[in-house]
Amino acid sequence: MTRSQRSNLIQWALFVAGLALVALVLGVTVRWGDLADRFFKWEDFTDQFPGIVTEAARNTLVYTAIGYLGGLVIGLVVALMRQSQVPPARVIASVYIEVFRALPALLTILIVGFGLPIAFGAENLPGFLAQPWGAGCLALALVAGAYLAETIRAGIEAVPRGQVEAARSLGMPTGVTMRSIVLPQAFRVILPPLTNELVLLLKDTSLLAVLGVAIGQRELTTWGRTISNAIGNYTPLIAAAVCYLVITLPLTFLARWVERRTQADRR
Amino acid sequence: MSGGATIDPGGSGAARPTVDIRGLCKSFGSNDVLKGVDFHVDQREVVVVLGPSGSGKSTLLRCVNLLETPDSGQVLIDGIDICDEDTDVNAVRRRIGMVFQQFNLFAHLSALDNVTIAQRKVLKRSAAEAREVARRNLERVGVGDKAGHFPAQLSGGQQQRVAIARALAMDPEIMLFDEATSALDPELVGDVLKVMRSLAEDGMTMMVVTHEIGFARNVADRVVFMADGVVVEEGPPAQVIDDPQHPRTRQFLRQVHDR
Numbered sequence: 001m002t003r004s005q006r007s008n009l010i011q012w013a014l015f016v017a018g019l020a021l022v023a024l025v026l027g028v029t030v031r032w033g034d035l036a037d038r039f040f041k042w043e044d045f046t047d048q049f050p051g052i053v054t055e056a057a058r059n060t061l062v063y064t065a066i067g068y069l070g071g072l073v074i075g076l077v078v079a080l081m082r083q084s085q086v087p088p089a090r091v092i093a094s095v096y097i098e099v100f101r102a103l104p105a106l107l108t109i110l111i112v113g114f115g116l117p118i119a120f121g122a123e124n125l126p127g128f129l130a131q132p133w134g135a136g137c138l139a140l141a142l143v144a145g146a147y148l149a150e151t152i153r154a155g156i157e158a159v160p161r162g163q164v165e166a167a168r169s170l171g172m173p174t175g176v177t178m179r180s181i182v183l184p185q186a187f188r189v190i191l192p193p194l195t196n197e198l199v200l201l202l203k204d205t206s207l208l209a210v211l212g213v214a215i216g217q218r219e220l221t222t223w224g225r226t227i228s229n230a231i232g233n234y235t236p237l238i239a240a241a242v243c244y245l246v247i248t249l250p251l252t253f254l255a256r257w258v259e260r261r262t263q264a265d266r267r
Numbered sequence: 268m269s270g271g272a273t274i275d276p277g278g279s280g281a282a283r284p285t286v287d288i289r290g291l292c293k294s295f296g297s298n299d300v301l302k303g304v305d306f307h308v309d310q311r312e313v314v315v316v317l318g319p320s321g322s323g324k325s326t327l328l329r330c331v332n333l334l335e336t337p338d339s340g341q342v343l344i345d346g347i348d349i350c351d352e353d354t355d356v357n358a359v360r361r362r363i364g365m366v367f368q369q370f371n372l373f374a375h376l377s378a379l380d381n382v383t384i385a386q387r388k389v390l391k392r393s394a395a396e397a398r399e400v401a402r403r404n405l406e407r408v409g410v411g412d413k414a415g416h417f418p419a420q421l422s423g424g425q426q427q428r429v430a431i432a433r434a435l436a437m438d439p440e441i442m443l444f445d446e447a448t449s450a451l452d453p454e455l456v457g458d459v460l461k462v463m464r465s466l467a468e469d470g471m472t473m474m475v476v477t478h479e480i481g482f483a484r485n486v487a488d489r490v491v492f493m494a495d496g497v498v499v500e501e502g503p504p505a506q507v508i509d510d511p512q513h514p515r516t517r518q519f520l521r522q523v524h525d526r
Contacts, residue, residue, distance in 0.1 A: 165334055166371035166430075170385035170437060171361025180388060184375050 037233075044235035048227070052236070055216060056223035057243050059133075063205040063219060066128075066137040068198055071144025078149035079156065080178075093149070100146035105139075106207050112139035113211040132211035140208075144201050151193045155186030195255035199248050220244060283346050284309045285441050285472050286331055291340035293326055300326045302496040303340070308441065313473045315483040315504075318493035319519055324476045327493070328443050331474065332363045345440070361389050364434030368446040370426040372418040378405065378429045379414040382436045390437065397436075404432035408462045424455030428462055441472040448479060480523055484508050492516045 001009075081093035100108065116135040117125065128134030159182050167177040187194070206221035213222055224240030286308040293301040300323045308314045316324045329335040330342055333349060333356055342349050349359045373381050382401035386392045392400070405411045408428040410421075418426055427447060434442060444463065448456045460482050467473055467486050477483065483490050483504055490507040492500045492515075500513045511517045 160371075162367060162369050162371035163373060166365075166367065166373070167385075169332055169334065169360055169363070169365040170433070171357045171359075171389045172385060173357050176388050180384060181373055185373075188375065 039234045039238055041233055041235045044231060044233050045239050048223075048236055048239040052220070052223055052239055052243060056218055056220045056240065057247070059217060060202065060205050060219040060243075061247070063133065063137050063140070063208060064198070064202045067140030067144055067201050067205070070138065070141025071148050071197075071201065074141060074145025075148025075152050078145060079152040082149065082153055083156070097146045097149050100143050101150075103143075105143045105204050106210060108143050109136050109139040109207050110210060112136070112142065131217070133208055133213060133217050136208035136211050140201060140204060143204070144197060147197055148194070151190050151197065152186065154193075155190035156182055158189045159185045191259050192255060195252060199251060202248060203244070284343075285312075285345060286474065287341075287343040287346075288327070288330070289341040289343075291327065291330060291342065292338045293323075293330065293335060294338060300496055301330070301337075304493075304496070304498055306491065306498060308472060308474050311470045311472055312488045313467045313471075313475065313486055314489050314491060315475045315477060315487040316491045316493060317477070317480070317483060317507075317519070318499075319522075322493040323496040324493045325445055328445050328474060328476050331441075331443055332360050332365055334365075357389070361385075361437055362440045364437060364439035364442040366427070366430050366434055366442065366444045366447045368449050370418070370423070370430045370450070372426050372430055372433070374418055376417075377414065378410065378416050378418070378421065381418070381429055382433045385433070386436055400436050401432070404435045405429065407435070408432045409458065422455060423451045424458045427451065427459050431459075431462055431466075435466075441474065442466065444473065444475040444477065446476055446478070448477065478523065480508060480520070492519070494519070 078093045078096055081089045082097075084090055084093075113132055113135045116129065116138070122130050125134075129138060163181055163185065164177055167181045172180070205219050208219065209222040209225070213219075218226060220240040220243050224237040227236040228234045284307040286306070288304060288306040291301050291304040291306070292299070304323070304327055306327065316327065318324045326335055330337050331344070333342075337350055340350075344359055344363070347354060347359070349356065372378075373384065376384060379398065379401055382404060383394075383397040386397035386400060387394065402411065402414065405414055408431050410425050410428050410432070413421060413425055413429070416425075418429070421429065431442075431447075447463070448459050451459065456479070460479060463473070463475070463482070464486050475482070475487070485504075487504045489501060490504045491498055492507055492511070492513070494515045500507055500511060500516050507516065508520065511520060
């Protein structure tokens, strides 16, 4: 036996021994029967469909889309403000980024959710902002915007200076240079962190429940929690978990695929 | 050539130089890079600027299209002072083609799109016209078959020729070359120099910063030797390169030839 074969064998032996130990401890201590009854009851699982998809998953996606698109717009504006020639614009952008990254998202959602109708009067708020979930989405956009601003700024700074010089030397104004040359390249660089932000935001939509949601406005986590309470069985939580995985896993795989493709173009 | 922009109130015709630089000073922090440079390029003239690294030759060239802002002095393009606050810098730049040492092709665009984008966004040409002009210029520099390739799929020499086509597509009145062959593998330098030489033969006004002494000798109408932020010596290539008067020029040429 060679030395590398021996070391390989030892590692396998350690792994199997560790696994056996954990299985033994869990096998003896966990009450498997109760767990199966309360969390994995097949008929309670199938009962969740189609509602969990048509209401809960749909709402999760809608809240995520609104929060993310709003966050992208805010993030882009704030990232550009951070590089502004106007010093107060830079200060405001920095303060915004630091404040919203420092606060728990849950607290921001509570403040915006309760504050918005008081500040403007619920009857004056346009469309969905008058609803608790709409104000919550705005709060999510504000939080996401702070993180995305830093991500976008990093992307802009990753574009080599020569790209800007070439564009300027051809007579392109600053705005055209930013739109046509810098941003398209910046977004390719930051595609992985952008996807990461999207997944984080998707999970944070579960926090909107603190503002109180009506039937028809529940997202996945709230769906799982409320139905579990109603039927006295936790299987709906597992159904919600499955739905989250079905949404997020393809997303991360897709991002990795796009990333590989764009890099093949460039290198 | 954009006739409307070349205002000639004196009506004197060709006499005015395309680039006329007077008393140009530029420093980066405490480093004085240009210390009062007088320099000009006449219409249809090819001027090669030689000098050791750090002599300020690239900075001088970058001042011509305001990629660097001079501290003092004048930069006149066709008689218009481009340092004047009221001058539309973008309007000046679109008449000046520039080729960089590192090519600086737009990495996210194909060769064809690299050549069309400024025609579309700056000159407001139609898509069809921009494409037509782009194809003509890509053919002219010998990379017509690479139109669909991305910069990363091209060799350095091909990238640099696409970059030249990109500048030419704007119908510039003058072309600036900033060490255009310095980043190339030795066997690729010839292709780019050939394109530059053919441009010169077609009567393009050119300002060329380079280390290629052979190109200077064979193509330049005038050679300017710079050192330590000033013009040390200038004249026809036969004079400056083969019979340099100033000791600084002699020292530099000796070092280059010994390589």
